[in-house]
Amino acid sequence: MTLLSVKNLGKAFRAYRSEWIRFARWVGIPLKPSNEKWVLKHISFDIFPGQAIGIVGQNGAGKSTLLKMITGTLQPTEGHILVSGRIAAILELGMGFNPDLTGRQNVMHAAGLMGFSNDEIYKAIPWIEDFAEIGNYFDQPVRTYSSGMQMRVAFSVATAFRPEILIVDEALSVGDTYFQHKSFDRIREFQKEGTALLIVSHDRSSIQSLCDRAILLEKGSVIKDGEPEEVMDFYNALIAEKENSTVKVEYNERGKAKTSSGTGEATITEVVMLNEQGQIAEYIGVGEEVSLRIKVAVHRPIETLVLGYGVKDRLGQVIYGTNTWHTKQVIRHPSVGAEYEFIISFLANLGVGSYSVEIALTDKDTHLTANYEWRNHAYVFSVVNMSKAEFVGLAWIQPQISISNKKVETISQGVAS
Amino acid sequence: MFKGLWRYRNFVLTAIQNEFRSRFIRSKLGGLWLILNPLSQVAIYALILSNVLAAKLPGITNHYAYSVYLMAGLLAWNLFNEIVMRCLTLFVEQGNLMKKMNFPKVTLPTIVTGSCMLNNVLLSIAMLTLFVILGFEFNFQMLWLVPLTLIVVLFAIGIGMIAGVLNVFLRDIGQVLPILMQVWFWFTPIVYPKSIIPEDYHGLMLLNPMAQIVNAYQNVLVYGRAVNLADLLPIITVSILLAVASLFLFRRASAEMVDVL
Numbered sequence: 182m183t184l185l186s187v188k189n190l191g192k193a194f195r196a197y198r199s200e201w202i203r204f205a206r207w208v209g210i211p212l213k214p215s216n217e218k219w220v221l222k223h224i225s226f227d228i229f230p231g232q233a234i235g236i237v238g239q240n241g242a243g244k245s246t247l248l249k250m251i252t253g254t255l256q257p258t259e260g261h262i263l264v265s266g267r268i269a270a271i272l273e274l275g276m277g278f279n280p281d282l283t284g285r286q287n288v289m290h291a292a293g294l295m296g297f298s299n300d301e302i303y304k305a306i307p308w309i310e311d312f313a314e315i316g317n318y319f320d321q322p323v324r325t326y327s328s329g330m331q332m333r334v335a336f337s338v339a340t341a342f343r344p345e346i347l348i349v350d351e352a353l354s355v356g357d358t359y360f361q362h363k364s365f366d367r368i369r370e371f372q373k374e375g376t377a378l379l380i381v382s383h384d385r386s387s388i389q390s391l392c393d394r395a396i397l398l399e400k401g402s403v404i405k406d407g408e409p410e411e412v413m414d415f416y417n418a419l420i421a422e423k424e425n426s427t428v429k430v431e432y433n434e435r436g437k438a439k440t441s442s443g444t445g446e447a448t449i450t451e452v453v454m455l456n457e458q459g460q461i462a463e464y465i466g467v468g469e470e471v472s473l474r475i476k477v478a479v480h481r482p483i484e485t486l487v488l489g490y491g492v493k494d495r496l497g498q499v500i501y502g503t504n505t506w507h508t509k510q511v512i513r514h515p516s517v518g519a520e521y522e523f524i525i526s527f528l529a530n531l532g533v534g535s536y537s538v539e540i541a542l543t544d545k546d547t548h549l550t551a552n553y554e555w556r557n558h559a560y561v562f563s564v565v566n567m568s569k570a571e572f573v574g575l576a577w578i579q580p581q582i583s584i585s586n587k588k589v590e591t592i593s594q595g596v597a598s
Numbered sequence: 599m600f601k602g603l604w605r606y607r608n609f610v611l612t613a614i615q616n617e618f619r620s621r622f623i624r625s626k627l628g629g630l631w632l633i634l635n636p637l638s639q640v641a642i643y644a645l646i647l648s649n650v651l652a653a654k655l656p657g658i659t660n661h662y663a664y665s666v667y668l669m670a671g672l673l674a675w676n677l678f679n680e681i682v683m684r685c686l687t688l689f690v691e692q693g694n695l696m697k698k699m700n701f702p703k704v705t706l707p708t709i710v711t712g713s714c715m716l717n718n719v720l721l722s723i724a725m726l727t728l729f730v731i732l733g734f735e736f737n738f739q740m741l742w743l744v745p746l747t748l749i750v751v752l753f754a755i756g757i758g759m760i761a762g763v764l765n766v767f768l769r770d771i772g773q774v775l776p777i778l779m780q781v782w783f784w785f786t787p788i789v790y791p792k793s794i795i796p797e798d799y800h801g802l803m804l805l806n807p808m809a810q811i812v813n814a815y816q817n818v819l820v821y822g823r824a825v826n827l828a829d830l831l832p833i834i835t836v837s838i839l840l841a842v843a844s845l846f847l848f849r850r851a852s853a854e855m856v857d858v859l
Contacts, residue, residue, distance in 0.1 A: 194857055200767045207850040249856075253700035256853035270698070281620040290616055293609030294701055302608075322623070 238398035266345025602702030671788030685758025756840025
């Protein structure tokens, strides 16, 4: 028995040269739209009771359009959706709460919006009040709630009645950990009773731990449907490939917005990061050998030229930085008009995340005596874990783990690689 | 569509109740403002225009005749105006909700209508009380208010829904309609008696359905006359046609509405 059957679904957003053409179409005048943008095409899949399906895809792949059509707020342009049972979504947490009304009154309203009769709602309210665990606040106006409390009430209403299909958005990962555990238990409970879960997330670990199937959307079509791990690997490769090919354009565009300062005797003309294959890359694997290529043009005669750089994490902490003064590679009396190329090679032994490079052109080991150019965010790159065992943290510090007990010599020996 | 509405009847009722309730929560006088607002309008017009216009009100001797005349017209116009204006922005304002939740959209105008009617009932009670205080007698012709109200509601929903749906696609309508309503208000004999309009233009007044209905309100409330149903036949016909047209439009547009919101 399928709970949800999507057949050859397609959605086009139509634009008209004038809205009057749209109005004319309603009364049956066959005019053509000026522009048809298909955001989804030929989507087909079936969902069975108790399945947990992750829907992944980049921004703009059509995930939310698909979900809106499944919930029924958007009408498909072609194809069908057959649903047996009720669909609930936890993506509109707190939607339509009136801040002046109490939690209880808002619960009445929200459950009514979900289509329940007053009798059903009255029966469910004690459970909702219990589950939300916000005590006396339940009878206080919602405007006095913290966002966590609001989320608790909203989740409790959304899951007060078991739906056949539950759409879980990333919204769920907000709120306190205690309630997160509780809500996941609730969702699992539903799943055991036969509710199918549709989970939308960018987070690889939550998709892999929760789902038994994943669907990858790209440019409006399903390009992979299967085991979560396989699908997520495919997804990561897809991102890396895509970003690499567009790096150049993005780099040029971004170049204008970069903050830089300096007196301008020497200027930075190019900053790129090359991966192992020598290609310009914005996505770098953990531990990959990369090189930073920096080109510097000298415009006016100067005594010395020193290049300094630093790699910063997302929060602006310098992870590593040095300069050519310390490495004893000072260029004395650089020739005016020449362009110097610096290649800084290193192993990207960094944790997963986004990093930026800052560069300074100076005369000595500080920029206090002369500052030819200083550029923040000169290059931004992301480190992704493509080949190493899963780890957390800022740095890749390869461990060797050996486990033994006193009777047997060695139980296991492992290298995280 | 109506099956969905029936299934959501409880929701509609709680929504009206909540809207009403939330008015009382934050402001001290709460729902009283619903009544004070139009009454202050009456007071302003009465104060400024009574000397100019009161003399032209034929057939009544009561000192407050002009005020009562104003109230009768405003009672009808207020209901009309409130429904039209709230329907106008309804779908745009509730866009987020319509995008995220799947529920019968027809509940939205129903809630608005219900809440406006409730306001109007309270306003009529307040006005009728004032009439008695001002020395007018209660008479059974006043029961005509019930069918008259329903006609105004039907007419207003028709116009409001059409404007509200089109406003989703063409936001200019949201800007133009308030101006048109303002013009319409002054072209309807509410503040002034019909008699000050030159005879030649009386024919034009017949083209204004609101003039007919406002006239009926004034007849019932000021003069205690029965309503001549034949006079109201045009507006009833127009209202029904508009309501049918708005339903048709609403059904056609509702799929596309969410696309552009």
